[in-house]
Amino acid sequence: MQIDKRKIPGSVMLFSVVCFIQASSLLTAFLAGVTFQDSWFAILIGTIAGLPMIWIYNMLISRFPGKNLLEILSEVFGKVLGKIFGVMYIWFFLTLTSLNTIDMGNFVKLTIMEETPRLILMVLCIVVGAWAIRYGIGVVSRYSFLFSMISFIILVIGIFLVWNQMDFKNFLPMFTLPVKEYIQGTNIILTIPFGELVVFLMIIPNVNIPPQKISKMFFIGYLLGGIHILVVMARDIAVLGNTIAMFSLPSLVTLRLVHLGEALSRMEILFAVVLIMLMFFKITFLYYVTVITIAQFFNLKEYKPLILSIGALILSYGLTLYVSPVKHTLSGQEITPIFWILFEFLLPLVTLVTAAIRKRPKTGKV
Amino acid sequence: MKLVRIFSAAVLAAFMLLICGCWDDYELNALFIVTGIALDSSQNPSQMDISVQIAKPHPSSEGKSDSENEPVILMNTTAPTMSDALSVFNRNSNRTLMLQHNQVLLLGKSLAEDNIIKHLDLFMRDQETRMEVLVMVVDGRAEDIINAQLEQDSISGMFLARLITDLTTASSHYQIRMIDFVSRLLDESVAPIAPIVSLKENNGKQEIVMNGMAVFDNERMIGQLTNDEVTGYIWAMGDVSRGEVSFSTEWGTAVLNISSLTAKREISFDNEKVQVNLSIKAQLHIGQISGFKYISMEELMAHLQTSAEQAIRDKIMNSFEISKTLNADIFGFGRSIYRTYPSEWKKIREEWETVYQNLELDVNVDAHIATTGQITDSLEMEEGKSAD
Amino acid sequence: MFLKYFIRKLQYITGFRKAVRTPEETHKEAHWKPEETESGTSEEKEKEPMKAELKDNLGQLLDMLGNSNDVKKHVFRFGPDNTLSGALVFIDGLADSKTITDAILRPLITTRMKGLASLKGENLLDAVSENALFSGDVETVESLSELAAGCLSGDTALLLEGCQAGLIISSKGWEKRGVSEPQSEAVVRGPREGFTENLRTNTSMIRRKIHHGKLIAEQLTVGRKTRTGICLMYLDGVANPDVVKKVKYRIENLEVDSILESGYIEEYIEDAPFSPFSTIGYSEKPDVVASRILEGRVAIVVDGTPFVLTAPMLFIESFQSTEDYYVRPLYASLVRILRFIAFFIAVFGPAVYIALTVFHQEMIPTTLLFTIANAREGTPFPVFIETAIMVITFEILREAGVRLPRPVGQAISIVGALVMGDAAVSAGLVGAPVVIAVSLTAVSGFLVPNQYDAASMLRIIMMILAALIGGYGISMGFLGLLIHLASLTSFGVPYFQGLSFSRNLEDAVVRMPLWTMVKRPKGIAYHDITRRRFFIPPLRPHQDEDGQKEN
């Protein structure tokens, strides 16, 4: 049963994946604090290590065509266990949305609105997002192409603007950190932007192309997003060198350093605006997925009346999560990467294996 | 149904706007644009004298001539930290100080020689200050520079920023921004440096001149390089696109202009001894020559080339010797070793200072004189030819 | 204050609860018929057959026409030995008296047809219309109300003694404005004719552009009182039948009193009446309308106005001027990009200025900041008020200039722009940068005339957002704007189509050469999508010249 019956083309889905990953390029600070000048390597490994994860998602998609995650869970595990996993995923999506909204608030507060209370910035974002969600998946994902193109262009322009400040010796020395830190870094990058793609399992039925093509789109989008993050990281390292771990927003500091004559300097707020747009996309997407997951969990016929109250829940629940941004970063580096594996990797894997064992879906191909 | 919903949504929107308030708004005429900050040591060693230079806005409406007006406002106080000083300034002025457009951070020499690390903290942490603020050391008291009445630019902070921008066209290594400074500070081996400026009285007019660079160890200023030595340092770092090599030999004196100069370093380890090979490639062209009579063009070129190579090498070696006496690795050789030979670096990092003392620098200069300027021979050469 | 909101809210709800529609009410509403004030007689009359006596018919017809001064009747006798009598009814000023004299009266009176006197009733009418009249458009009707309607649209009613029917003879001929250059859409290159107020002239102008049998014109009449003629024109096979059906359905179901201008129709049938963006396009130029019809749109020609509506409308349509297709593609692309930038400035210009000077002084280059700070020094108002004053002043000046006769309008703009602006700056009331920012915005707004109203409304919203929360407010406003645009549809076609994804990109931000636009815009055109043979290279004509595929 599909709550939102609107369809989106496959290309929109592709760029939604790209955009979704790009939005995380802000949060590379989690990573830079762990693996320093080798962060690019962690991203590279993370991108490659993420491929099996995407493969699992794709297997689920092609095994259960036209079904979203909740339906798959209840079909594979039966009613009771399926519902339990459903609740877990609702909590997961809700937490993700809250965390991303908080990230957005922190980011905006730190960069352009220093004195405005964080809550207000978040409320504004959620309200605008709620507006988009009323119109369904089509509007939520429509601008993915535009946003991802803009951020690609901004990335290229940014690289040109800081070209004179790049020092490729900043990558040296390579591979001198303890192995554990590479594992940690890879884990962070694998779970925080890439693994969050599990939310796309909720909207797959809305994509009006055959499952094989969806898999292709998923892969391409994933790779494009991965490359984007990789390039951002490489640029930041090349510019900032050993100071990269010092900043909470390395990519913004990089762009702050742009100085080509007096006119082409001090432009980082423009970049901040682009990042706000990307973050907004991601938040809206997660918010949408949370809303339809909850609505579907309770077998509701429509989801619209829930939007605003779920938004309020996201905000109020989000505020309880971390006392301070420092704790947030610490947790982002140390705890969430492991914790999220459960939702992003283990559960889908278990689902796939169980489906194979129990030969589900019964009528479909095995 | 629709009407209620639309109305509620409208109220929600209005409500949003209502709570949004204006937390961050500062009208421009309620702001003081800070263009320079000077830190000096004060009598009380736990405090410092802080002065800020504020560009004074002039109403653009006609009638009043600007000449009587001071171009800048100066504020002084003595406080233990920069943030304390800022609150004092904000208390004593009718406007809020805006630091984002601060151009220079000037450190008085006595303060720099005392301890700078603890004073720089605010400049790194606060988002309000930008990492591209220029760091400079003042020979004398920093507030004098900020007070200076200059002919070239009415605001000395802007003057210094433009001075450095101008120098940057010669080589990017002249520009020491906050981030460069901090980057060097964070590194275990590289010594931070910063340009030194001083105020000069010249026929009753004030002038700011740059005289070298201050060298720091991990917390204080330990010495300085003269302008000449700075040139050597800059050449050793490579990435030079302007500059002059001047020398005089037994035949005459010449000034060659550098059109590009790049440096490449190679490091080799020779039982406990570190050897650095610096190979420099320079593209020169003749700026000005005098003398060199009775000499053919080919000979002259070869002669100029070897002499120029020698001159460049001498300068670099000179700077290197100075850095050795200061025991400060301004060239970042330690960082190069760390980057290319991380395992070797682990062995020597503890006694880097002694290793640096024994470091051998080998400079190979490869100069190439491309064009001869606008005239091919000097006038004196012409005379020499006609006298033949 | 909140209490007040709350109370008003509650009032709304209670007021609303009474107005909840029961199913019967909904049913009633769907079958709502206007109440005729002059009793229910008109419908009965329609059904009532005509009498045989000329006098009765004539009297009733004149009653229906209201015995007005400009209703003329002419009773005459004709036929052999003047044995037959008849009457002409027409409205003075609507009907052309020369036509009446030459094509109706003269042949009737002079007719010497044998046996005419012996004919009765229907046969007599047929004989008269077939043999005696010199008119190309004669219709036999059997009800007085139709006769009356014919008279009211400028035709002449002919009643004959002993006939239970009448003839409507076309004699429309009223004073009308000739075809002239349109005022609102001036072009440097391209046809200079514009639509007039006359429906037939307008449809004929469109037909003159598209000589094709598939160009369908469907006549509708809307407005109980005004009985305004409306003509839908579309290319059969190209226009999406769904859209045509929707347009027709919405117009046919209009239960309105009057249609005076195409704006009425636009408001009644558009998809999003509360949006600042119009979802129906309009134009005053036949070539524009023809090009839109060729792309598969439906044109709605309304009698009495030179503005022809086209639907569905896409957002990019406002940025595509017809002149784009008449000049060289590179230049057209440049101009089009300029238009996008200008629209952006028109919406966000003052907002960005406010956000920069009030919230993000950090972003302004230092030297420029000094300049702005110097200009701001001594001005009494906050930036937002200052900008708002300037924006409002500009709107006032514009409105004043538009409505006044042209010479006076010019004087107004000179006074406004030069004298007031300069005086305000030199008196120190506003800073010069504000004047620059606002006038740049104002001029930019004119580059996209179709969206001018939307731009000026959005500008104010953005300004408020910027004044409250700076750059973040602008970005949220921008995102909200995008969401709104994405949610709009025009007759089922997404409004933002053509910009948000790689569809029809050859004619979106840039204008590619005509020969690359092989397909008609997807989503609008339906069946016959291919416009031209694929990639006709301009200098290598194809062997068979008629490469155009038809259906």
Add this chain to the structure above:
Amino acid sequence: MPLLIMGFVLIALIDFIPVIRKKDWGLAAVFLLIFVSALVFSVLEINNIKIPSIMEAAGNLMKSIGLSY
């Protein structure tokens, strides 16, 4: 606090009334569940009552079983 209450009242006005009117009681129940929990969370938050953070609890749990860096 008044702002908060007003916000929630508005949410209820916008979303809850149509739900009641449609007599979709399942939806209404879910709505109330979410609405009330959001209200409780925010009222507690505004009165500075510390709500135990789920993320931190999860973190502590994972640390105690040794799953952490």
